[in-house]
Amino acid sequence: MKKIINKPEQFVDEMIEGILLAHPDKVRTPGDDRRILVRADAPLEGKVGIVTGGGSGHLPLFKGYVGRGLCSGVAIGNVFSSPSSQQVFEATKAVDGGAGVLYLYGNYGGDVFNFDLAADLAELEDIPTRTVLGRDDVASQPKERKHDRRGVAGILFAYKAAGAAAERGDSLEEVAAVAEDVVEHTATMGIGLSPTILPTTGALSFELPDGEMEIGIGIHGEPGIHRGPLETADEITDRIVGALTEDLALESGDRVAVLVNGMGATPLEELYVVYRRVHQALAGQDVAIAKSYVGEYATSLEMAGLSISLLKLDDARLELLEAPAQSPFFQES
Amino acid sequence: MKKIINKPEQFVDEMIEGILLAHPDKVRTPGDDRRILVRADAPLEGKVGIVTGGGSGHLPLFKGYVGRGLCSGVAIGNVFSSPSSQQVFEATKAVDGGAGVLYLYGNYGGDVFNFDLAADLAELEDIPTRTVLGRDDVASQPKERKHDRRGVAGILFAYKAAGAAAERGDSLEEVAAVAEDVVEHTATMGIGLSPTILPTTGALSFELPDGEMEIGIGIHGEPGIHRGPLETADEITDRIVGALTEDLALESGDRVAVLVNGMGATPLEELYVVYRRVHQALAGQDVAIAKSYVGEYATSLEMAGLSISLLKLDDARLELLEAPAQSPFFQES
Amino acid sequence: MRADQLKSAIKASLAELVAYSDELRDLDQALGDGDLGITVSLGAGAIIEALDELGDDATPSEIARACAKAFANANPSTMAALVAGGLLAGSKAWAGRDDVDVAAAAEFVRAAGENISQRGKSQLGDKTILDAILPAADALAAATDGREGLAAAVAAAERAVLETQNLQSRRGRASWLQERSIGLKDPGATAMWRYLQSWEKAGVLAEGAR
Amino acid sequence: MRADQLKSAIKASLAELVAYSDELRDLDQALGDGDLGITVSLGAGAIIEALDELGDDATPSEIARACAKAFANANPSTMAALVAGGLLAGSKAWAGRDDVDVAAAAEFVRAAGENISQRGKSQLGDKTILDAILPAADALAAATDGREGLAAAVAAAERAVLETQNLQSRRGRASWLQERSIGLKDPGATAMWRYLQSWEKAGVLAEGAR
Ligand SMILES: Nc1ncnc2c1ncn2[C@@H]1O[C@H](COP(=O)(O)OP(=O)(O)O)[C@@H](O)[C@H]1O
Ligand SMILES: Nc1ncnc2c1ncn2[C@@H]1O[C@H](COP(=O)(O)OP(=O)(O)O)[C@@H](O)[C@H]1O
Ligand SMILES: [Mg+2]
Numbered sequence A, B: 001m002k003k004i005i006n007k008p009e010q011f012v013d014e015m016i017e018g019i020l021l022a023h024p025d026k027v028r029t030p031g032d033d034r035r036i037l038v039r040a041d042a043p044l045e046g047k048v049g050i051v052t053g054g055g056s057g058h059l060p061l062f063k064g065y066v067g068r069g070l071c072s073g074v075a076i077g078n079v080f081s082s083p084s085s086q087q088v089f090e091a092t093k094a095v096d097g098g099a100g101v102l103y104l105y106g107n108y109g110g111d112v113f114n115f116d117l118a119a120d121l122a123e124l125e126d127i128p129t130r131t132v133l134g135r136d137d138v139a140s141q142p143k144e145r146k147h148d149r150r151g152v153a154g155i156l157f158a159y160k161a162a163g164a165a166a167e168r169g170d171s172l173e174e175v176a177a178v179a180e181d182v183v184e185h186t187a188t189m190g191i192g193l194s195p196t197i198l199p200t201t202g203a204l205s206f207e208l209p210d211g212e213m214e215i216g217i218g219i220h221g222e223p224g225i226h227r228g229p230l231e232t233a234d235e236i237t238d239r240i241v242g243a244l245t246e247d248l249a250l251e252s253g254d255r256v257a258v259l260v261n262g263m264g265a266t267p268l269e270e271l272y273v274v275y276r277r278v279h280q281a282l283a284g285q286d287v288a289i290a291k292s293y294v295g296e297y298a299t300s301l302e303m304a305g306l307s308i309s310l311l312k313l314d315d316a317r318l319e320l321l322e323a324p325a326q327s328p329f330f331q332e333s
Numbered sequence C, D: 001m002r003a004d005q006l007k008s009a010i011k012a013s014l015a016e017l018v019a020y021s022d023e024l025r026d027l028d029q030a031l032g033d034g035d036l037g038i039t040v041s042l043g044a045g046a047i048i049e050a051l052d053e054l055g056d057d058a059t060p061s062e063i064a065r066a067c068a069k070a071f072a073n074a075n076p077s078t079m080a081a082l083v084a085g086g087l088l089a090g091s092k093a094w095a096g097r098d099d100v101d102v103a104a105a106a107e108f109v110r111a112a113g114e115n116i117s118q119r120g121k122s123q124l125g126d127k128t129i130l131d132a133i134l135p136a137a138d139a140l141a142a143a144t145d146g147r148e149g150l151a152a153a154v155a156a157a158e159r160a161v162l163e164t165q166n167l168q169s170r171r172g173r174a175s176w177l178q179e180r181s182i183g184l185k186d187p188g189a190t191a192m193w194r195y196l197q198s199w200e201k202a203g204v205l206a207e208g209a210r
């Protein structure tokens, strides 16, 4: 197991300890449980709080998006496992500034059930909550079952927009609507070339013969829609962009935000090779890129692969993307 | 070869094309040769220019550090190969604002000979140049032969400090002195767990049996000082921090900047586990961390591994590190 | 069964359940992520600890609520959240009771199953824990004696578990495998079956217990 | 040899040299990064192209300078920069000449070697191209006839290359291998040897050429 770790059971806690030591001015733990991080300045009086969460192993997702103009708090699970409802509830209490709390996270069973339980607990303490699920992975379900799709890297757009809306003082209903609107217009597809090794068991997240690729792979190595011999960067990009533009029904004259996201082991150089082709492919359809992100935004430990996300833009969405934001892992200024 | 690329020979040019398409407001090519990038606003009248360069495959190194408060231009070689003297010279002309140009890059033969040739060409056109070499890899040579050490991730500190000095209007001599001073007080050591695959040949950058680590590995897979069974994160960190504090002769009460740098495939989570231990180890010696960087700053394509760099700080160095800077890959504000 | 007997019985049965955690781990490894063994062993330990701390005057409803809370936090996961929610629903069904019998047990298990179905948007045949819970509730409801009811519930759950082998997973992580999930037992349903068996093994039901 | 003859001779010899690029790639793969084959083949092509574009009135010094520039940019690397610098130094040694003979060749190779030694901070025995260049310069200097000088230079370079097998690399990428570099031929030195051989193979020296 090519991992630089100590005891696998300590992996998540030691990682969080590192984050707290490195960024004491930006994030803090509200109580004794290190699995809960909130903005150093939380709660913000009168502003909507945003709580996210999910399994570890996806840095900068999820904990990286806690900061000004982003999420207010996060509940952190073990590698690829959900946090507990209690942890989500603690995060909720710590970020509630009196205007309610939005739960914004990816559509995975364990997370959903735990966040739902937390919402029940919050209700008992009169903290209103709303839930919006990232469900941008077009390969996980056909368009007819859009609402069952898994959430992957494209949730970045929803964090950014909802975070900006909360920061400017929108109400809980409004922030939830912004998040929902962005999720609705986001589509992502990934490709995997090699699996992740789970630190506790040493098991591989999936099996893939050498020289093969899996298109549509999920962020935990969930099977995709096409497995076959590895293609060129341009062929892969064309496949993915084709699927995304169809899913979003993009038309000539539309504007989008693009996220080319590395899953872990794939070099940044390759992401730029792909970005180049995304640009060409969209330009060929007369779709303009108004905002772009290239790098590691949602990883799967040391998995080799990448994903491409598109957000169909209107002026309101673009303005929210461009609003300032700052976390230890993400900056917009 | 688990790579998302097109023709290997096109890899570097397509990657640069991607960077130019993604960041047209931040960097540009001054002429026809795409292998030369400069700040969009170069040359800055009356200010010292800083040109760096080296082989590709290390993103964000080198091209990522071209921007405000950082380098002014870069000449880009093939993967792990130097740029040509002509390219360095073109970059020099494009960034010269009349105050001369500092060459700041890592100590590798091919780069040195090509930059030196470029300096001759620049002299013919009356552009004064100075050269400062990053040579922070303590594993590459013992302390007595410090000046022959290779340059690795720690050059980030020199970019940041020299870039800030140039931005505030220091003279060429002064900027060179700042860079030299920072290099002199920087020490780095790396560990490798798996090799890089060279895109053109498909060859591995080095061989390492499974379950082994190479401590002191170079950024192209150069052999280190210790090969043995993989140790825990804490053991590895203690080894490296021990070597670095000895090399820099750190004493109780000293302050440092820390860079925990991922080489490519190693997850960000592991870097934070290591940062945590660096913090503990330094605290144990009463050495304070005044500035920290955790992430991928100088990679080696998809190599698994990381490096730790320390810069011994004084007030002047810290102030330069904290000065604002902005590139597509690095922000300080 | 009085509240204090219930508490001891739960503890004794959970002590038996832990023996199945490797089996559950392996089943979840094949269909999911392999953490169900840990969820069950940590969850069992956490409940035992929580019950030890509970006052002697705790009602059956309070006992169930303590179980829910302990299980929810021991190893966060789908099973932790769904089972905890189910236990909470069961505890509500027991509100006001001082002791429980086989009819109460049936009520409890049914309430838990309905809650899981609702929260999990899952139905009988989706190849989940529900496939074992609902038949067990039916078996308990049809019985008049505790031991007999338990035996019938175990048998019903076992049948259900074997039946899940022919089904395709429609919920949770296992559903990602699509057709490849056919042929394997559902880990969650197996956990329910094994838990009922643990009550038998622990021998905590007195002869003729109602 | 007049300038125009020199130009043709260089082109003919470079056309021969390309045949060795696989060997050079393999040697550099073993001790370095394997790009020397490409450096030499692209470099040779670039020089041939540059010489074709050069006016007929170019002096030997101008020819050498054109070679330097073309080689420097074809495939940037250690070898590209060092050889280009060496060719520039040689071109300076030829300033004012209209034709060249074996003595001039000796002068040229020596100047190139000294420049490489200075720029590369390398010495004889460091297991670099220098180990082949300096003996070749000596052999040329000792000769009075072009063909004989070339034959002696080839022989001297070959001996030097074989000798590098016993040496440890002290410069460049190969030095990172430390003791592991012993036993292998230096790629740069081999390139020099093969280039001298290419002059012989091309048969561009007229009988009795001085
Ligand atoms: N939506 C659902 N409704 C009911 N049961 C479910 C649902 N999703 C999963 N399960 C049950 O949960 C079991 C897996 O639990 P667990 O290992 O905790 O899941 P995970 O590791 O994915 O969080 C499955 O075997 C199944 O019985
Ligand atoms: N400092 C030096 N001085 C002289 N020759 C050198 C020096 N360093 C390397 N060389 C020569 O360069 C050859 C390798 O050239 P090349 O493959 O271009 O290097 P790289 O790929 O490392 O840039 C070596 O075989 C050696 O002969
Ligand atoms: Mg799980």
Ligand SMILES: [Mg+2]
Binding pocket: B080, B081, B082, B110, D033, D035, D077, D078
């Ligand atoms: Mg090279």
Ligand SMILES: [Mg+2]
Binding pocket: C028, C032, C033, C034, C035, C036, C077
């Ligand atoms: Mg599981």
Ligand SMILES: [Mg+2]
Binding pocket: D028, D032, D033, D034, D035, D036, D077
């Ligand atoms: Mg080479």
